[in-house]
Amino acid sequence: MSERLFGIEVDGDRVTIVETRGELAVSSRIIDIGSAKDALTVALRKLPRRNARTVRVSLVSPSTTLRRIDVTAECASSRAAFETAAFAALPVNRDTTSVAGMFFDHELLVGDAVSAGAAVVAPLNSVAMVYAGARRRPVEVVAAPLTLTGFDGVWLGLHHDAAEVTLLSGGRPWAYRQLRAGGLGALAAHLNTAGSDDGPVRLAALLDGYLDDLSGAAELNRYLQMVVAELHQTVEFWRNGGEPVPPQGAVLVYGMGANVPAIGLALEESGYYGEVPRGFSEALTHIPLSDRSQALGAYLAAVTAGRDAPEAVFVDPAALSAATLSRRRNRRLTAVAALAALAAGLGAVFVAPMLDERKAEQSALADLEYEQRQFAAVAAVYHQTEDLRIRSEIVEAARTAEPYWPAVVSLGFGTAPQAAVINAFNATAVGTSVSVVLSAELADDSYRELTGWLSRLRAATGTSQVWSSSFSRKEGKVVFNISFMFDTSAASPDYQPGAILGSEASGVPSPSVGGVPVDPESAAETPPAPPESEASAEGSG
Amino acid sequence: MSRSRRVLVLLVVLVAAFLAWPYLPLTNSNALGRSDGAAAVRAQVEAVRRSTRAAAEALTDVERFSSELGQARTAVPLEPSLVELIDMLDAAASAAQLEWRAGSPSPVPLSNFESSSAVPPNADIWQITMSVSGTTDGVGRVLDSLRRLDRLVTVVSVSIQPGDGVVNGELVLRYYTSAGDPAAIEAEQEPAEDGLKADQPPSQAAPTGEDFNDE
Numbered sequence: 001m002s003e004r005l006f007g008i009e010v011d012g013d014r015v016t017i018v019e020t021r022g023e024l025a026v027s028s029r030i031i032d033i034g035s036a037k038d039a040l041t042v043a044l045r046k047l048p049r050r051n052a053r054t055v056r057v058s059l060v061s062p063s064t065t066l067r068r069i070d071v072t073a074e075c076a077s078s079r080a081a082f083e084t085a086a087f088a089a090l091p092v093n094r095d096t097t098s099v100a101g102m103f104f105d106h107e108l109l110v111g112d113a114v115s116a117g118a119a120v121v122a123p124l125n126s127v128a129m130v131y132a133g134a135r136r137r138p139v140e141v142v143a144a145p146l147t148l149t150g151f152d153g154v155w156l157g158l159h160h161d162a163a164e165v166t167l168l169s170g171g172r173p174w175a176y177r178q179l180r181a182g183g184l185g186a187l188a189a190h191l192n193t194a195g196s197d198d199g200p201v202r203l204a205a206l207l208d209g210y211l212d213d214l215s216g217a218a219e220l221n222r223y224l225q226m227v228v229a230e231l232h233q234t235v236e237f238w239r240n241g242g243e244p245v246p247p248q249g250a251v252l253v254y255g256m257g258a259n260v261p262a263i264g265l266a267l268e269e270s271g272y273y274g275e276v277p278r279g280f281s282e283a284l285t286h287i288p289l290s291d292r293s294q295a296l297g298a299y300l301a302a303v304t305a306g307r308d309a310p311e312a313v314f315v316d317p318a319a320l321s322a323a324t325l326s327r328r329r330n331r332r333l334t335a336v337a338a339l340a341a342l343a344a345g346l347g348a349v350f351v352a353p354m355l356d357e358r359k360a361e362q363s364a365l366a367d368l369e370y371e372q373r374q375f376a377a378v379a380a381v382y383h384q385t386e387d388l389r390i391r392s393e394i395v396e397a398a399r400t401a402e403p404y405w406p407a408v409v410s411l412g413f414g415t416a417p418q419a420a421v422i423n424a425f426n427a428t429a430v431g432t433s434v435s436v437v438l439s440a441e442l443a444d445d446s447y448r449e450l451t452g453w454l455s456r457l458r459a460a461t462g463t464s465q466v467w468s469s470s471f472s473r474k475e476g477k478v479v480f481n482i483s484f485m486f487d488t489s490a491a492s493p494d495y496q497p498g499a500i501l502g503s504e505a506s507g508v509p510s511p512s513v514g515g516v517p518v519d520p521e522s523a524a525e526t527p528p529a530p531p532e533s534e535a536s537a538e539g540s541g
Numbered sequence: 542m543s544r545s546r547r548v549l550v551l552l553v554v555l556v557a558a559f560l561a562w563p564y565l566p567l568t569n570s571n572a573l574g575r576s577d578g579a580a581a582v583r584a585q586v587e588a589v590r591r592s593t594r595a596a597a598e599a600l601t602d603v604e605r606f607s608s609e610l611g612q613a614r615t616a617v618p619l620e621p622s623l624v625e626l627i628d629m630l631d632a633a634a635s636a637a638q639l640e641w642r643a644g645s646p647s648p649v650p651l652s653n654f655e656s657s658s659a660v661p662p663n664a665d666i667w668q669i670t671m672s673v674s675g676t677t678d679g680v681g682r683v684l685d686s687l688r689r690l691d692r693l694v695t696v697v698s699v700s701i702q703p704g705d706g707v708v709n710g711e712l713v714l715r716y717y718t719s720a721g722d723p724a725a726i727e728a729e730q731e732p733a734e735d736g737l738k739a740d741q742p743p744s745q746a747a748p749t750g751e752d753f754n755d756e
Contacts, residue, residue: 335548343555350559357579364582371589378596383725384610385599390663390721391613395693397661398717402695405684409699413677425701 006047007302008040009144009295010130011060011256012160012185015039017046018287018298023279025302028287028295040133047137054138056305058147058297059314060159060255061126062183065090066145066166066176069101071117073109075311082311086119098127098315102146102308104172118173120146124317131316140305140313145173147300149307151277153246156231157297158257160185163227165234169244177234181226184257190223191216207260217262224266232270250275258293403434403488411463411486412438415456417449429488437469438482450480462487616693617719619726621646621667626716629690630671637675637682644670649715664717668697671712677703680710693717 002022009016013036019027031039040057047055069089075082086099101119108115120143130141145166148155155166162183167175184203192199202216211217231251239245249272253263264274284292284299375382408427416422416438424439442449450468457466466484473479599606627643634641649666660666673680680701687694697713720726 332544339548339551342552346555346559360579361582364579364586367586368582368589371586371593375589375593375596378593378600380725381599382592382596383722385595385606386722387725388606388610388613391617391719392609394617394661394664394717394719395613398664398693398695398715405687405696405699406681409677409681409684409701422703425699425703427700428698429696 003053004048005053005302005305006055007058007147007298007300007305008043008055008139009058009060009297009301010036010040011297012036012183013039014160014256015043016291016295016298017043018295018302020283020299020302023283023303025284025287025295025299028291028298030291030294037129037133040130041135044134044137044139054140054305055134056147056301057130057134057139057141058144058301059122059126059130059141060144060157060161060164060183060297061122062162062178063097064120064122064143064145064162064164064176064178065092066118066120066143066173068174069117069119070114071101071103071109072114073111075117076103076106076109079311079315082119086121089119090121092121096124097121098124098317100143100146100312100314102172102312104170118146120176122314127314128317131318140309141316142301142312142314144297145176146308146312147297147304148173149300149304150279151252152244153248153275154231154235154251154272156227156251156253158227158253158255158260158263159183159297160188160256163230163257165231167235167238167243167245175238175243179227179230179234181223181230184223187219187223191219207257209261220260221262221266224260224262225269228263228266228270228272231272249273252276254293254296256294258296259290401429401432401488403429403486408434408436408486411457411460412436415453415460416440417442417453419443419449420453427486430485432488433464434486434488436484436486439479440482441474441477441479443477447478450478450482453482457482457484612691614721615691617664617717617721618692619718619720621716621718622692626669626692626694629692630687630694630714633683633686633690634671634673636686637679639673639675639679639683641671641673641683644672661717663721664719666715666717668713668715671714673710673712674707677701677708680708680712684712687712687714 002024005020007018007020013034014030014032015036016028016030018025018029029043031043033039033042044055067089069085071082071085075085082101083099086101087094090099099119099121101117103109103115103117105115122143127141131139134141144157144159145164148166148168149171152168152170155164155168157164157166160183163179163181165177165179166173184207188199188203190199191202202213203220206213206216206220235245249267249270251267251272251274253267253274257263267273280292280296280299283303284295287295287299405427409425412425412427413422420440420442422438422440425436426438427434427436450471454466454468457463464485464487466482469481469483471478471480623646630641630643646667646669649668673683680699684696684699687696693716695715697715699710699712701708701710
């Protein structure tokens with residue numbers, strides 16, 4: 001069983017729907033309820049929904065233009081590229097028109113190849129109206145010229161909204177022109193008598209062969225003659241332009257005005273004649289004779305459904321707008337998702353470590369609180385240990401810098417010759433040294449004792465810069481000062497005062513003077529200590 | 542304002558907020574949101590722990606610690622305690638059979654020292670002159686005795702003029718005072734509770750951690 005197909009032609013407010021079984025039209029219906037949108041809705045509502053194929057809708061609309069263009073593979077793969085090429089060839093406003101087209105040799109569009117094609121534009125609002133009437137029913141709206149097929153030659157479409165001439169060659173619309181005479185709708189408007197809208201009624205009567213309306217018939221004849229004259233001019237123009245116009249004057253007339261008897265006479269007067277291909281006559285056998293011409297457009301829409309799609313199909317403006325909105329919404333969602341990802345990334349990079357840090361800080365604070373509680377129990381003891389530490393540091397610092405003074409005194413007095421009389425001993429701490437100045441006198445009028453004293457001082461460990469700062473003779477005595485520096489670190493505190501300074505007599509040289517070790521060689525040079533009596537005698541002497 | 546511009550402004554605000562976050566008075570954070578609070582607090586925890594350990598170690602030998610603390614406080618008291626010092630000097634001079642008299646005590650300014658490193662830390666330094674007369678041996682003995690005093694006394698200079706049977710001398714001495722640990726001193730002013738000694742009550746001021754950072 002042949003496939004059941006439906007085709008629709010929208011012409012002004014009239015909608016013609018044809019059902020086919022294969023190539024055979026089985027029924028037709030014309031709906032004219034004052035609004036093409038409503039008529040289309042009604043027509044589509046009757047169609048079976050289950051396993052329904054997309055219904056092709058042939059749109060007859062004024063301001064429809066078709067032009068052959070060169071198309072490339074990019075046009076075949078990109079609707080935007082095709083539309084750009086189409087609008088480049090057709091100087092129309094992109095914002096108010098919708099574009100479609102066809103590629104004559106689709107298979108040649110490979111690489112940089114250029115092929116022939118056709119672009120057709122129609123008013124955007126007409127296309128939108130049809131899609132709106134279809135509601136959610138899957139339809140494909142195509143321009144009427146793109147559905148024509150089955151007859152290579154001149155087609156004259158007498159529609160309500162337009163009168164159009166199409167030249168088909170090789171089964172493709174080769175040239176197309178809408179006539180300035182306009183469609184039958186324009187004639188109906190012209191037929192309106194003053195103060196009434198009876199033009200459409202008068203036109204309908206004339207189309208049905210009612211000839212009593214003489215003035216109407218005259219207007220109709222005048223209109224048809226205009227149409228045929230324009231047809232002739234157009235055909236001749238095409239012929240002169242080298243278009244493949246058949247030499248015979250056969251014209252396929254279709255549309256709601258095709259049944260007007262006067263059209264045949266008008267054509268004959270211009271050397272043309274009407275012709276209906278045999279295939280069409282057979283295909284439309286089951287359609288009432290009066291409706292055949294008018295049903296041809298819908299029939300062709302049915303049998304060409306899906307041909308040259310998708311480029312032949314006008315884009316649904318509402319769907320395009322919805323798609324644009326959807327794209328915007330998707331872009332917005334993408335942007336939001338990107339922002340969320342960015343925020344999450346920043347969170348991972350910055351916030352998470354910060355939170356971890358704060359968590360660690362909280363943990364540390366808890367530990368600190370615990371440790372402080374532990375400490376509170378021994379706080380007093382701790383402060384006492386600190387007190388001890390501070391005071392101990394003071395003691396240590398003071399003791400470290402202090403010389404061992406008994407050793408200093410012992411060194412000064414203990415190294416003096418027996419005969420020496422010490423008049424003054426002055427010692428002052430200077431940093432880590434002690435500066436000692438001894439003022440003494442000797443009865444001996446020579447340097448020997450003084451030299452020996454100096455030698456013993458120089459031999460003592462820790463002394464430095466030993467010198468005699470003054471020397472003079474006075475009343476048989478020598479009076480002099482001895483100065484030396486003593487390193488405090490050289491003295492040890494194991495001082496035994498009794499051993500060194502055991503008597504009030506002048507100091508006695510000793511290998512160990514006040515804990516300060518004396519160079520043994522120097523000590524050897526030192527004369528042995530005489531008995532205390534001798535010392536006293538020598539001192540007094 | 543277009544949507545893209547709003548998004549741009551939002552991004553700028555976000556970035557600015559992240560950059561400014563460390564400087565907002567919300568956290569103890571520093572640059573790039575990295576808080577150094579945890580490390581600082583952890584250091585405080587360790588400091589408090591060390592302090593607790595130090596106190597606990599002192600408590601392992603309470604007798605020895607108390608003795609050392611008492612000696613340190615006697616050696617370097619809070620106040621000059623001149624009467625006690627004079628008593629000690631008198632005892633030392635008497636033991637060395639020296640006659641003596643004391644000069645006027647005076648604080649020693651820091652300018653007297655060659656450098657700050659020569660000054661014992663946390664100490665106030667005082668100076669007093671001790672004029673003695675007796676024997677050289679006595680001077681030596683008293684110098685030795687000064688080192689053995691309970692009070693920290695150091696000798697700055699010694700001048701001796703031997704005479705006919707009597708030696709006159711002048712010893713310039715320094716003694717020291719210190720506030721020690723202020724918390725411990727403060728605790729000494731309060732009633733005793735849990736200190737080591739009845740006369741050394743504890744301080745109830747728990748450390749904040751900041752107190753230990755200088756350790």
